[in-house]
Structure formats: structure tokens, C-alpha cells
Amino acid sequence: AQSVTQLGSHVSVSEGALVLLRCNYSSSVPPYLFWYVQYPNQGLQLLLKYTSAATLVKGINGFEAEFKKSETSFHLTKPSAHMSDAAEYFCAVYRGSTLGRLYFGRGTQLTVWP
Amino acid sequence: GAGVSQSPSNKVTEKGKDVELRCDPISGHTALYWYRQSLGQGLEFLIYFQGNSAPDKSGLPSDRFSAERTGGSVSTLTIQRTQQEDSAVYLCASSSSQETQYFGPGTRLLVL
Numbered sequence: 001a002q003s004v005t006q007l008g009s010h011v012s013v014s015e016g017a018l019v020l021l022r023c024n025y026s027s028s029v030p031p032y033l034f035w036y037v038q039y040p041n042q043g044l045q046l047l048l049k050y051t052s053a054a055t056l057v058k059g060i061n062g063f064e065a066e067f068k069k070s071e072t073s074f075h076l077t078k079p080s081a082h083m084s085d086a087a088e089y090f091c092a093v094y095r096g097s098t099l100g101r102l103y104f105g106r107g108t109q110l111t112v113w114p
Numbered sequence: 115g116a117g118v119s120q121s122p123s124n125k126v127t128e129k130g131k132d133v134e135l136r137c138d139p140i141s142g143h144t145a146l147y148w149y150r151q152s153l154g155q156g157l158e159f160l161i162y163f164q165g166n167s168a169p170d171k172s173g174l175p176s177d178r179f180s181a182e183r184t185g186g187s188v189s190t191l192t193i194q195r196t197q198q199e200d201s202a203v204y205l206c207a208s209s210s211s212q213e214t215q216y217f218g219p220g221t222r223l224l225v226l
Binding site: 036043045046049104105106 | 118120145147156157159162164170173205207213214215216217218219220222
């Protein structure tokens with residue numbers, strides 16, 4: 001069963017505009033959720049993580065995400081896009097130590113126009 | 115501190131040859147993971163090592179793929195008799211707390 005769904009494989013915004021990248025998770029998973037960013041020809045860099053301490057999570061580079069249990073969502077936002085934010089973004093869920101692995105969404109490619 | 119390192123960064127090989135990909139995890143991390151990233155397939159889990167426990171090999175796509183982790187540190191992913199569909203970026207990650215994984219830069223494999 002799909003654990004994570006990212007809506008929109010491509011998102012384009014103008015520099016300075018709001019960035020909203022959507023992620024919905026399976027309601028059966030425990031609340032360990034992550035956003036990773038991947039710049040061209042690089043590995044994945046951790047942006048932020050939710051581990052049930054607070055529903056609004058702040059990450060690096062001005063990004064934040066809000067855990068909404070009622071909507072099973074963990075959308076990533078940034079108030080003002082910068083050209084350097086252009087990258088691919090992955091939402092992921094950790095389902096517990098017995099399974100170990102991360103389950104990733106298919107990714108969202110963010111393009112920022114000048 | 116030093117992050118996860120992988121070598122080689124790029125590998126070009128001929129169909130049918132064997133390749134070995136190496137991962138050096140962050141010092142002290144007990145968990146190590148291999149993932150594959152290819153066009154159209156997204157990020158696929160391959161294998162997971164946790165301490166001295168038997169690895170979770172459930173993601174390996176065929177018996178041509180194998181991995182080992184020596185001394186609880188360095189890991190090698192081996193692909194035997196490579197096929198063109200093996201072309202992908204192979205990512206390694208390590209973790210101390212299990213839920214937060216830190217990724218290396220990846221090895222880009224091209225099978226001609």
C-alpha cells in the first residue's frame with residue numbers, strides 16, 4: 001500500500017512567491033515524516049522532520065511543514081521562493097524500527113522563475 | 115563532521131560485467147541503507163543493515179544484487195552480470211536513531 005503521495009510532480013513559482021509542495025501519508029503509519037531536497041547531481045539533504053514533538057516544524061533554508069492528522073497531510077511551504085530553491089523535493093515516512101526503511105513519495109520538481 | 119561518502123561517484127560499465135559500489139557511513143551510525151534512484155521508478159529501497167542483525171534484503175530486485183557490511187561500518191553493494199536496466203543512481207544512507215537517515219552523494223551507474 002502506498003505510504004506517501006506527493007501531489008504534483010512539477011511545481012513552478014516565480015521568485016518571491018509562496019512555495020507549497022503537497023504530501024499526504026497513509027493514516028496507518030506512525031508520525032515520523034520527513035522532507036528531503038535533492039539538488040542536481042547530489043544526494044538527498046534533510047530539510048526537516050516531524051517526530052510528534054510539534055505539529056509545525058521548521059527546517060533549513062526557510063522551509064517549514066505542518067503535520068495535520070485530520071487531513072493526513074504534511075505539506076512543505078516557504079513564504080518567498082528563491083532561485084536557489086530549484087531542486088527536487090521528496091516526502092518520506094518512517095514506519096518503525098521493525099521495517100527500518102524510509103518510504104518515499106515520487107518527488108516534486110520545483111522550478112523557480114526570475 | 116564527515117558525512118556519508120560513496121565511491122566511485124560515477125561508473126560506466128559494459129553489460130554483463132560485475133560492479134562494486136562502496137559506502138562509508140557516518141562514524142558511529144549503526145544502521146546503513148541502500149536505495150536506488152532511476153527515472154520512472156523514483157527511490158527504491160534495496161537493503162538495510164542494523165548492527166549485527168541479519169540484513170533486510172527484501173528490496174533487492176534480483177539475485178544478481180548482493181551487499182555486505184564489514185565490521186559494522188563500510189558496506190559494498192555488488193551487482194553481477196549488469197544489465198542496462200541497472201543504470202541508476204545508487205544512494206547509501208546511515209542512521210544512529212533509525213528514523214533520521216543521512217544520505218551520501220550517490221554513485222551514478224551507467225551500463226552500456
